Amino acid sequence: MSADLFAREVLKRFGAHTAVDSLSFSVERGSFFSILGPSGCGKTTLLRMIAGFLAPDSGDISIGGRSMVGVAPNRRPVNMVFQQLALFPMMSVGENVAYGLARRGVARAERERKAQAMLERVGLANAARKRVDELSGGQRQRVAIARSLVLEPTLLLLDEPLGALDLKLREHMKIELKQLQAAFGTTFVYITHDQSEALVLSDHVGVMNQGRFEQLGTPQELYYQPQTPFVAGFVGANNRIVGRVELLDGDIATVATDQGWQVHGRRHGALSVGDAVEAFARPESCLLGRQSAELPAGLPAHVGIVQSLLFDGANSAVLLEEERTRREFRIALPQTGQFADLKPGEMIRFGFDPQRAAVFPARPGAAGQAG
Amino acid sequence: MSAAWRARAALAALLAPALLWLGALILLPHVELAVLSLRERIGPQQYAASLSQYKTFFTEPLYWHIFVRTALVSCVATLFTFLATFPIAWIIAKALRGRAGALLFIVCLVPFWVSETVRTLGWMILLRESGVLPSLLVKLGITQVPVEMLYHDATILLGLVYTNMLFMLVPLVSSLESLDDALIEAAYDLGASGWSILRTIVIPHAAPGITAGAIIVFMLTLGNYLTPALLGGKNSEWFTEQIYTQFITRFNWEQGAAFGFLLLGLSTIMVMIGLRLSGQRFGDVMRRT
Numbered sequence: 254m255s256a257d258l259f260a261r262e263v264l265k266r267f268g269a270h271t272a273v274d275s276l277s278f279s280v281e282r283g284s285f286f287s288i289l290g291p292s293g294c295g296k297t298t299l300l301r302m303i304a305g306f307l308a309p310d311s312g313d314i315s316i317g318g319r320s321m322v323g324v325a326p327n328r329r330p331v332n333m334v335f336q337q338l339a340l341f342p343m344m345s346v347g348e349n350v351a352y353g354l355a356r357r358g359v360a361r362a363e364r365e366r367k368a369q370a371m372l373e374r375v376g377l378a379n380a381a382r383k384r385v386d387e388l389s390g391g392q393r394q395r396v397a398i399a400r401s402l403v404l405e406p407t408l409l410l411l412d413e414p415l416g417a418l419d420l421k422l423r424e425h426m427k428i429e430l431k432q433l434q435a436a437f438g439t440t441f442v443y444i445t446h447d448q449s450e451a452l453v454l455s456d457h458v459g460v461m462n463q464g465r466f467e468q469l470g471t472p473q474e475l476y477y478q479p480q481t482p483f484v485a486g487f488v489g490a491n492n493r494i495v496g497r498v499e500l501l502d503g504d505i506a507t508v509a510t511d512q513g514w515q516v517h518g519r520r521h522g523a524l525s526v527g528d529a530v531e532a533f534a535r536p537e538s539c540l541l542g543r544q545s546a547e548l549p550a551g552l553p554a555h556v557g558i559v560q561s562l563l564f565d566g567a568n569s570a571v572l573l574e575e576e577r578t579r580r581e582f583r584i585a586l587p588q589t590g591q592f593a594d595l596k597p598g599e600m601i602r603f604g605f606d607p608q609r610a611a612v613f614p615a616r617p618g619a620a621g622q623a624g
Numbered sequence: 625m626s627a628a629w630r631a632r633a634a635l636a637a638l639l640a641p642a643l644l645w646l647g648a649l650i651l652l653p654h655v656e657l658a659v660l661s662l663r664e665r666i667g668p669q670q671y672a673a674s675l676s677q678y679k680t681f682f683t684e685p686l687y688w689h690i691f692v693r694t695a696l697v698s699c700v701a702t703l704f705t706f707l708a709t710f711p712i713a714w715i716i717a718k719a720l721r722g723r724a725g726a727l728l729f730i731v732c733l734v735p736f737w738v739s740e741t742v743r744t745l746g747w748m749i750l751l752r753e754s755g756v757l758p759s760l761l762v763k764l765g766i767t768q769v770p771v772e773m774l775y776h777d778a779t780i781l782l783g784l785v786y787t788n789m790l791f792m793l794v795p796l797v798s799s800l801e802s803l804d805d806a807l808i809e810a811a812y813d814l815g816a817s818g819w820s821i822l823r824t825i826v827i828p829h830a831a832p833g834i835t836a837g838a839i840i841v842f843m844l845t846l847g848n849y850l851t852p853a854l855l856g857g858k859n860s861e862w863f864t865e866q867i868y869t870q871f872i873t874r875f876n877w878e879q880g881a882a883f884g885f886l887l888l889g890l891s892t893i894m895v896m897i898g899l900r901l902s903g904q905r906f907g908d909v910m911r912r913t
Contacts, residue, residue: 304813305813306809306812325812326809326812326813327812327813327814327815327816327817328815331813332813332814333809333810333813335806335809335810336806337804337806339804339806339807339809339810340810341807341810341811341824341825342829343825343828343829352811352814352816352824353814353815356814356815356816356817356820357815400814401814404814404815
């Protein structure tokens with residue numbers, strides 16, 4: 254597979270602040286690549302450098318095998334779908350889609366035909382003569398994508414395009430984006446702070462933090478094998494337990510909190526007894542039982558007191574406190590409805606497979622923060 | 625007293641000053657002038673209804689020549705005002721923004737705290753034969769003797785553009801400020817060059833503001849008396865001077881009133897033609913000012 258986008262040691266500073274810190278990565282042709290990170294992590298800066306609105310201080314970005322240093326945005330084989338879409342209100346939908354073709358000097362009849370064909374492909378066959386403000390949010394989204402794809406770019410950049418939509422439409426547009434990408438086969442580079450968008454849509458995701466990629470991998474790798482505590486905490490929900498290594502047995506570390514609560518998880522990185530660590534256990538990988546016997550034999554069991562039930566349909570969870578140390582812990586409720594009758598104050602047993610929990614060396618300055 | 629009645633009374637009270645102003649200072653004098661313009665003096669203290677005042681304008685070439693000249697120079701002045709103001713408006717609205725933009729805006733505004741007469745006299749000090757600029761040109765050896773720079777059409781044009789810039793600047797800045805930067809970036813991203821972004825995105829977006837500024841500047845220029853009279857002297861041949869002459873020098877109020885109405889009517893027609901040509905609606909434009 255050849256790479257459509259290749260970044261080498263890309264660096265960008267704003268004053269003393271390093272927004273993008275020597276990033277190197279490549280995106281395969283035809284794939285859906287997401288850059289996932291909290292606001293201020295540098296993902297927008299990175300995207301604007303790929304589009305050409307910002308120049309990197311050092312390093313190189315090449316698109317379709319051609320270096321983009323010194324190439325203006327209007328000369329790059331890249332198009333962008335803006336956060337607020339930036340459709341031109343002074344033009345009809347058809348003129349919006351044909352705008353880029355007109356700038357390339359394509360004759361009127363030809364560009365109208367191409368724009369109409371593109372609108373048909375995104376399911377807006379009758380919209381060409383409409384004004385932009387006559388369309389719904391989802392339709393506008395499709396016009397913005399059509400306006401870019403009609404130019405057959407090597408790379409389509411998307412800057413949190415679903416951010417402005419309401420929840421229901423966002424869920425719907427996620428599926429639509431995925432289908433559009435599959436249908437066109439164009440390489441998509443998508444930036445978002447919404448992990449669910451990144452996980453659902455992408456072939457590969459780069460989790461970005463403070464100008465660097467914490468981890469680059471498939472959504473499954475990020476979820477099941479996080480490589481850093483940041484990824485473990487940012488991708489998916491996670492219970493975070495801060496403590497010190499008490500015992501190392503093969504790849505399993507036993508971690509004790511200050512108050513003496515012991516949990517077990519797979520070790521990541523070089524650890525030795527006594528090191529400060531962060532352990533992560535996913536709410537959905539934990540099991541509940543009213544008696545110890547209900548939990549699988551051999552699973553380290555803990556006792557908790559139910560604090561509250563967080564009902565959210567399929568994402569319902571129970572919030573409990575570990576019996577002795579009063580540490581908060583969140584566990585997903587099974588969909589069988591088995592524990593739907595839990596009451597606050599009730600005593601319950603819980604456990605999780607140490608292989609599915611992760612233990613990392615503590616990040617500097619992270620020890621005191623709550624999970 | 626019912627609540628609805630009280631609300632109506634309050635509305636009437638609030639509108640009263642505006643209506644009084646409109647009625648007493650605009651409507652009443654115009655009705656008086658209309659009556660004046662439609663009569664003819666046939667003897668001492670004797671008047672008869674007649675259209676002869678209006679006929680004079682069309683049969684006497686001097687008058688309508690001066691009117692056409694006034695209208696054409698006003699059009700050119702409006703165009704030059706736009707060309708001179710647009711870059712400043714762009715810098716204030718898009719390039720500087722924030723504090724620096726506000727500062728530049730104030731710098732453009734400050735000259736207008738001085739009265740128009742004083743500002744125009746300032747131009748005279750600079751441009752008259754014994755003024756600053758001609759003597760500077762002599763010192764630099766560019767001209768042998770001081771050149772009279774006043775009393776040319778170009779001088780009138782310069783004065784008009786300078787006087788009216790602010791009235792173009794305000795609507796332009798506000799319409800450019802409302803232009804989303806993402807639209808410019810999107811056009812750039814889709815392959816547009818700087819010139820085609822200006823033509824396809826910026827100008828269409830700013831069109832109501834441009835039209836509003838152009839209407840105000842055109843009307844002010846057409847009705848300006850001071851600048852053409854001071855900078856153009858006797859050669860200015862401005863239509864407002866003809867009205868002044870009829871009223872003050874000739875004491876022919878009937879003719880002056882008819883000229884006043886012709887100026888109003890013809891300038892209105894020209895603005896309407898301008899709106900039609902630029903595809904703008906009057907209501908949209910007025911909301912932008």
